[in-house]
Amino acid sequence: MDFEKVAKQLANPSGKFGVDVALGMNTMNEFISKTTYELLKIKDNESVLEIGLGNGKFIKDILNYGSGIHFTGIDISKTMITEAKNNNSYLIETGYVDLFDADVEKIPVWDETFDKICTINTIYFWKNPVKALKEIYRVLNQNGILIVSFRPFIKGQTLNFTKYGFKEYRTEDFESLIQQTSFKIIEKIEKTEPEVEFNGQKHNLLSKYFIVKKLPPTKN
Ligand SMILES: C[S@@+](CC[C@H](N)C(=O)[O-])C[C@H]1O[C@@H](n2cnc3c(N)ncnc32)[C@H](O)[C@@H]1O
Numbered sequence: 001m002d003f004e005k006v007a008k009q010l011a012n013p014s015g016k017f018g019v020d021v022a023l024g025m026n027t028m029n030e031f032i033s034k035t036t037y038e039l040l041k042i043k044d045n046e047s048v049l050e051i052g053l054g055n056g057k058f059i060k061d062i063l064n065y066g067s068g069i070h071f072t073g074i075d076i077s078k079t080m081i082t083e084a085k086n087n088n089s090y091l092i093e094t095g096y097v098d099l100f101d102a103d104v105e106k107i108p109v110w111d112e113t114f115d116k117i118c119t120i121n122t123i124y125f126w127k128n129p130v131k132a133l134k135e136i137y138r139v140l141n142q143n144g145i146l147i148v149s150f151r152p153f154i155k156g157q158t159l160n161f162t163k164y165g166f167k168e169y170r171t172e173d174f175e176s177l178i179q180q181t182s183f184k185i186i187e188k189i190e191k192t193e194p195e196v197e198f199n200g201q202k203h204n205l206l207s208k209y210f211i212v213k214k215l216p217p218t219k220n
Helices: 002-009 013-029 030-040 059-064 077-089 131-140 171-179
Strands: 045-050 068-076 097-101 113-121 140-150 182-194 196-199 201-203 207-213
Touching: 002 013, 013 030, 013 077, 013 196, 030 068, 030 113, 030 140, 030 182, 030 207, 059 068, 068 077, 077 097, 113 131, 131 140, 131 171, 171 182, 171 207
Parallel strands: 045 068, 045 113, 068 097, 113 140
Antiparallel strands: 140 207, 182 207, 196 201
16 A cells, blocks of 8 residues: 555645545544544534534534524545535525535634534645644634644654654643644543544554644734
8 A cells, every 4th residue: 555645645635546545534533533522622603613614524423412593614635525515405405504615724604603513634734834723713713622632743654654644742842832822722632532444454553632722812
């Protein structure tokens, strides 16, 4: 397997290969995704954003947390947004799901639109993480919750493709990143994931979930 090619697709899936890689992500990332949604504690009528949602396999799970939930998904990959639209056309028709191809640095909505925001396995690829977090701050409601989930020390974990193009975050790296923003970490959770198989090898991955809140805006 060409791990460099796979890594490029994970950062921005495109074409037929990108579609196939995204199907693999659904299996590999089901636990970290569903754990994140659970931690968001989504309630009736809340507005939820997922950044870098891939092919949108789990949108229905998010909507099932209550009634009147509005879901928005963005992804930098046009291929993923097309896939997510095809996979969820029946939900889009209800008017409760919006999907956009967009970069985390430029989210196409008004200020303070969302009650809950999550992003799973995407921070490794953000070009300017401080700018990205400032943009997330802009679109999150004042009492909203952000969860950033990722696999720490990812290059030290057993997935070979992470050697290519992945920026590695340890807990301290994420904490010092947050200190450069007007967010505050309120909880850190670590989980050993159930064993998953990739490329004929079994993996016992470790994931982290940072629950983050907005500090009041500063005057300047
Ligand atoms: C490794 S995949 C993870 C997909 C899904 N969240 C999961 O855990 O299975 C990373 C996703 O983030 C998207 N992505 C990468 N950089 C992004 C950015 N700057 N803004 C929005 N999406 C981005 C990629 O296109 C890709 O779909």
